[in-house]
Amino acid sequence: MTIAATAGRGLGRLYAALMNLPERPMRWAQGHLPDGRLGWLFVGPNLAIFAVFTFLPILIDFYYSGTGGTNLLPTERPWVGSENFASLTSCQDYLDPNSCVRDQFWYAIWNTAKFVVLQVTLMLVFSLATALVLNRKIIGRGFFRAAFFYPVLLSPVVVALIWKWVLQRDGVLNAAFVGAGLEPVEWLLGARSAFGWTVFVSIWAHMGFYTLILLAGLQAIPADIYEAAAMDAAPPSRVFRRITLPLLMPSVLVVLVLGLIRAVQIFDEVYVLTGGGPGSATTYLVEFIYNTGFSSQVRQYGLAAAASLLLAGVLLVLTLIQLRGMRPSKGDGRG
Amino acid sequence: MARLARMMTATRGHGRMDWTDWASYLYLILGTALMLGPVLWLALSSLKSPAGLIEFPPTLLPQEQVRVSVPNYPNPLPLYRITKGDHAGQTLAEVRKIGLQATMVDPAAPETPIRVPVEDRTKLMQFHAAWDNYGDLLQKFDFGRYLWNSVFITSVATILTLLLNSMAAFALSKYKFAGREPVFLLMLATLMIPPTIILVPNYLIAAVLGLTDNPWGVIWPAVATPTGVFLLRQYMLTLPDDLLEAARMDNASEWRIYWRIVLPLSKPALAVLAIFSVMWRWNEFLWPMVVLGRNETFTLPLALNSFQGELTTQWNYLLAMTVVTLIPVTVIFALLQRHITQGIASAGVK
Numbered sequence: 001m002t003i004a005a006t007a008g009r010g011l012g013r014l015y016a017a018l019m020n021l022p023e024r025p026m027r028w029a030q031g032h033l034p035d036g037r038l039g040w041l042f043v044g045p046n047l048a049i050f051a052v053f054t055f056l057p058i059l060i061d062f063y064y065s066g067t068g069g070t071n072l073l074p075t076e077r078p079w080v081g082s083e084n085f086a087s088l089t090s091c092q093d094y095l096d097p098n099s100c101v102r103d104q105f106w107y108a109i110w111n112t113a114k115f116v117v118l119q120v121t122l123m124l125v126f127s128l129a130t131a132l133v134l135n136r137k138i139i140g141r142g143f144f145r146a147a148f149f150y151p152v153l154l155s156p157v158v159v160a161l162i163w164k165w166v167l168q169r170d171g172v173l174n175a176a177f178v179g180a181g182l183e184p185v186e187w188l189l190g191a192r193s194a195f196g197w198t199v200f201v202s203i204w205a206h207m208g209f210y211t212l213i214l215l216a217g218l219q220a221i222p223a224d225i226y227e228a229a230a231m232d233a234a235p236p237s238r239v240f241r242r243i244t245l246p247l248l249m250p251s252v253l254v255v256l257v258l259g260l261i262r263a264v265q266i267f268d269e270v271y272v273l274t275g276g277g278p279g280s281a282t283t284y285l286v287e288f289i290y291n292t293g294f295s296s297q298v299r300q301y302g303l304a305a306a307a308s309l310l311l312a313g314v315l316l317v318l319t320l321i322q323l324r325g326m327r328p329s330k331g332d333g334r335g
Numbered sequence: 336m337a338r339l340a341r342m343m344t345a346t347r348g349h350g351r352m353d354w355t356d357w358a359s360y361l362y363l364i365l366g367t368a369l370m371l372g373p374v375l376w377l378a379l380s381s382l383k384s385p386a387g388l389i390e391f392p393p394t395l396l397p398q399e400q401v402r403v404s405v406p407n408y409p410n411p412l413p414l415y416r417i418t419k420g421d422h423a424g425q426t427l428a429e430v431r432k433i434g435l436q437a438t439m440v441d442p443a444a445p446e447t448p449i450r451v452p453v454e455d456r457t458k459l460m461q462f463h464a465a466w467d468n469y470g471d472l473l474q475k476f477d478f479g480r481y482l483w484n485s486v487f488i489t490s491v492a493t494i495l496t497l498l499l500n501s502m503a504a505f506a507l508s509k510y511k512f513a514g515r516e517p518v519f520l521l522m523l524a525t526l527m528i529p530p531t532i533i534l535v536p537n538y539l540i541a542a543v544l545g546l547t548d549n550p551w552g553v554i555w556p557a558v559a560t561p562t563g564v565f566l567l568r569q570y571m572l573t574l575p576d577d578l579l580e581a582a583r584m585d586n587a588s589e590w591r592i593y594w595r596i597v598l599p600l601s602k603p604a605l606a607v608l609a610i611f612s613v614m615w616r617w618n619e620f621l622w623p624m625v626v627l628g629r630n631e632t633f634t635l636p637l638a639l640n641s642f643q644g645e646l647t648t649q650w651n652y653l654l655a656m657t658v659v660t661l662i663p664v665t666v667i668f669a670l671l672q673r674h675i676t677q678g679i680a681s682a683g684v685k
Contacts, residue, residue: 026590042506049559060536147367155618157636175392
């Protein structure tokens with residue numbers, strides 16, 4: 001017998017032994033619980049974790065947002081009422097973050113707004129184009145689809161380091177610039193170019209996922225509709241506008257809303273790529289929350305919780321839009 | 336060859352490539368270069384020595400200067416190709432360099448020193464992969480520990496995710512009990528609560544439960560996934576109830592029915608969830624960064640992040656570490672590409 005087979009059988013035995021452990025208590029419960037209550041035992045552990053790590057935190061978030069100070073324990077935090085919200089929303093001119101009490105918060109809001117509009121629009125355009133091309137009769141389609149999808153699986157930290165390496169001063173992009181007779185550029189040290197690169201890198205990293213959704217949508221369009229259009233000798237542009245686009249609309253909506261929800265929460269890649277800089281040019285909302293609550297010397301949990309709730313409000317609106325038009329099966333990326 | 340060319344240019348209905356086909360291939364090839372190029376570039380760079388990394392413009396392949404042993408000289412001498420002057424075309428070894436003049440010797444005739452201006456020569460390079468970058472990770476840094484932390488968290492969390500989610504899915508799909516619908520809706524509702532907005536309270540809960548600086552602080556909050564429950568429930572709904580009834584006739588306990596009958600039949604859905612869970616946990620960043628404060632508890636992404644802050648000059652190690660982090664995901668993807676893409680397309684989750 002081979003080693004692999006032995007190991008496999010050993011693992012199988014171990015698995016069976018472990019799974020047999022709850023047999024006795026579960027059989028006892030089955031005999032003693034009133035009919036139909038057994039389901040709760042199966043759902044219980046999962047539900048308990050949701051309760052402790054998802055539902056309870058929402059309630060605590062509301063309490064925290066009304067307290068001040070830097071103590072972590074809620075019992076030792078002074079109640080300040082709406083002070084956190086008031087300081088976050090106190091501005092002379094909402095368009096000018098410098099006139100706000102919490103200028104960093106408003107920089108983050110406007111940066112995030114700019115980022116979301118630009119990133120979601122461009123990502124939709126490129127993933128739609130890629131899906132349309134991949135839906136053609138193409139040699140090596142599986143390979144190309146995999147190539148476009150591959151970055152989706154990479155850790156955001158890895159994504160950021162890949163591009164940091166490409167974009168650094170002595171990096172390969174600047175080498176190409178010098179080769180073409182241009183001046184090298186400090187890509188991540190200029191406010192405008194750093195912002196542009198955060199948009200580009202996040203599209204690079206996530207585009208494959210949305211391409212896949214759109215491709216599935218395209219392949220769900222019945223072929224006989226296209227055959228009928230071909231019979232009528234309809235020009236391709238007309239077929240696209242009258243058949244493809246309307247029938248693809250549900251998938252486009254999924255992509256739009258999912259893309260929006262995730263873009264609003266952008267953090268990981270940008271945090272490693274630019275650290276929110278230069279200055280606060282690429283500081284987005286979640287980074288503001290992280291900086292306020294965790295990374296600065298003075299840990300302002302109350303302020304961070306208040307900012308979280310404002311973010312939650314935005315996300316709630318987006319999710320409700322999503323639920324209006326769609327199946328309730330669309331995840332948000334964390335499971 | 337002609338057949339290959341015909342196959343390459345065959346398109347739907349026409350038989351010849353029209354311009355849209357050319358444009359499609361151009362788009363796909365450029366896109367693939369943009370998607371995979373940077374990753375390949377990173378992998379190639381990770382094999383360069385520190386000297387090779389600061390070279391500008393960078394070379395494509397990792398290289399080092401050729402050195403030869405010359406009689407009468409204790410250390411191997413670097414080789415140069417002479418481009419101008421009396422010795423143009425010759426390959427000479429450098430003995431020493433003073434200002435803009437170098438003293439060199441011909442390795443074949445090492446007795447006569449030759450003086451060459453430094454601008455008249457170029458380094459003679461050869462392919463050389465600096466595997467030390469990888470070997471040193473284990474010795475110079477606590478790399479093994481970060482790797483272990485990541486492997487531990489990923490595997491334990493995935494096993495618990497499969498177990499707890501499938502138990503919940505079993506009850507939600509095969510039992511009728513008071514409160515089943517509300518429980519299912521409640522679990523789906525957690526999809527709407529992204530982890531970014533409950534960072535602060537979750538940190539408090541982890542601290543109260545003694546889970547900070549502890550791998551379980553990353554594992555417990557992650558193992559109850561709404562996506563997993565939903566995915567498995569939808570799959571288990573398709574399993575025929577007759578099977579369960581037959582087992583009950585044989586006096587099997589409900590727990591036994593769950594793990595002996597329903598679990599083995601749900602393998603395809605469990606496989607999809609397992610792949611997702613491995614990817615989620617392996618790549619997770621923000622929550623581990625909040626809950627794992629001490630260096631010894633860091634996972635690979637956290638270690639990478641802290642190194643890129645500290646070791647700005649030691650790119651060779653940082654690059655090697657990045658490659659090690661992306662290898663497992665790449666291997667899984669290469670092996671299970673079809674399952675992953677189909678799972679995502681059908682479930683709409685990432």
